[in-house]
Amino acid sequence: MIKNGHHPINTTGKDAGTNLGATACSPEKRRRTIRVWCDGCFWWSVCEISQHKGPPVFTQDERYKMVRAIKWVDEIVEGAPYVTTLETLDKYTSDFCVHGDDITLTVDGKDTYEEVKRSGRYRECKRTQGVSTTDLVGRMLLMTKAHHSNIGHSDYQQHTDNFGKGPKGHSPWTGVSQFLQTSQKIIQFASGQEPQPGDTIIYVAGAFDLFHIGHVDFLEAVSRLSDKPYVIVGLHFDQEVNRYKGKNYPIMNVHERTLSVLACRYVSEVVIGAPYAVTRELLDHFKVDLVCHGKTEVHPDKDGSDPYAEPRKKGILHTVDSMNSLTTDSIVQRIIKNRLLFEARNQKKEAKEMAVIQAMKRREEEKGKERAQAVL
Numbered sequence: 549m550i551k552n553g554h555h556p557i558n559t560t561g562k563d564a565g566t567n568l569g570a571t572a573c574s575p576e577k578r579r580r581t582i583r584v585w586c587d588g589c590f591w592w593s594v595c596e597i598s599q600h601k602g603p604p605v606f607t608q609d610e611r612y613k614m615v616r617a618i619k620w621v622d623e624i625v626e627g628a629p630y631v632t633t634l635e636t637l638d639k640y641t642s643d644f645c646v647h648g649d650d651i652t653l654t655v656d657g658k659d660t661y662e663e664v665k666r667s668g669r670y671r672e673c674k675r676t677q678g679v680s681t682t683d684l685v686g687r688m689l690l691m692t693k694a695h696h697s698n699i700g701h702s703d704y705q706q707h708t709d710n711f712g713k714g715p716k717g718h719s720p721w722t723g724v725s726q727f728l729q730t731s732q733k734i735i736q737f738a739s740g741q742e743p744q745p746g747d748t749i750i751y752v753a754g755a756f757d758l759f760h761i762g763h764v765d766f767l768e769a770v771s772r773l774s775d776k777p778y779v780i781v782g783l784h785f786d787q788e789v790n791r792y793k794g795k796n797y798p799i800m801n802v803h804e805r806t807l808s809v810l811a812c813r814y815v816s817e818v819v820i821g822a823p824y825a826v827t828r829e830l831l832d833h834f835k836v837d838l839v840c841h842g843k844t845e846v847h848p849d850k851d852g853s854d855p856y857a858e859p860r861k862k863g864i865l866h867t868v869d870s871m872n873s874l875t876t877d878s879i880v881q882r883i884i885k886n887r888l889l890f891e892a893r894n895q896k897k898e899a900k901e902m903a904v905i906q907a908m909k910r911r912e913e914e915k916g917k918e919r920a921q922a923v924l
């Protein structure tokens with residue numbers, strides 16, 4: 549995918565990190581659109597996946613559509629090569645490419661960004677701690693609830709004891725960790741826009757677990773209901789979702805779901821921990837014009853009542869057809885079906901990463917010895 553940013557060009561070539569050179573040069577420097585190339589699998593790959601990453605969970609079209617719905621994406625290059633070359637950057641007039649600070653290797657164990665790194669057209673940003681596809685798959689397969697945000701849960705302590713360390717002898721990139729929400733993170737993801745006069749304020753509620761194209765299609769259809777939509781998504785807390793969905797749902801906790809939903813271009817605002825029933829107070833508070841639900845089942849509230857009774861009474865409840873039958877459960881089913889392939893993929897990935905870590909360690913030790921000998 550390509551991100552167009554209006555940043556001053558950084559001629560120093562010194563910036564590495566997330567600011568992408570925006571602060572590194574003086575205001576008088578010429579301004580033009582910076583085109584940033586970000587390739588990746590985005591949930592099991594947009595590129596030549598099978599050889600490098602294991603079984604795909606989503607089809608190619610599903611993944612393209614999903615990435616298109618991310619609000620920071622300007623263009624998509626379909627079928628991008630797995631290894632990023634200067635030729636690719638030039639072909640798509642990209643100034644540089646950006647990747648997270650984990651290592652990506654080809655089947656023969658080579659760094660996929662070797663060429664662009666050498667030429668100075670590579671920038672790195674910190675990977676979001678604790679959010680990895682591998683971890684999510686683990687939650688689905690192991691049926692744990694440790695990721696839920698209810699701290700009193702017995703699994704939680706065990707999980708936090710492990711926080712930051714990762715299982716012994718495992719790669720720090722592929723290992724299990726836990727995501728910690730911060731206000732900074734929310735600020736980075738939020739639109740910061742308040743509703744403007746004339747906007748249609750549309751409220752939708754749900755779990756939005758493993759945020760997927762079914763959700764995207766629904767939210768797109770919802771936003772099409774008005775020329776000036778202001779879409780508020782009410783996210784139910786983990787315990788609430790677990791009450792009506794059972795098993796170990798939600799797979800993503802409310803903090804993770806908040807960021808996935810905020811990243812969607814059709815969403816203006818998120819209510820973190822919305823009440824299950826859409827009450828009169830909530831409708832008045834947000835000055836809601838319209839409440840929408842897709843064609844999926846509406847689970848009753850704890851006391852058996854209809855959570856949409858109030859908007860129904862006011863005549864502002866709309867059923868929106870997403871024309872997409874994908875559900876969170878079907879994604880979990882796809883993953884369970886691919887379970888053995890995933891496990892094999894993970895073991896291979898960790899083994900490769902461990903080999904890199906060992907090599908890095910050995911290099912450091914050799915350097916240390918050389919330094920010690922030089923002193924003597």
Ligand code: C5P
Nearest residue numbers: 754755756762766841842844870872874
């Ligand atoms: O199931 P969940 O609570 O995540 O759904 C959130 C909203 O997205 C609901 O209104 C649901 O009907 C809608 N949806 C949809 N089409 C899908 C999946 C969800 O319209 N394929």
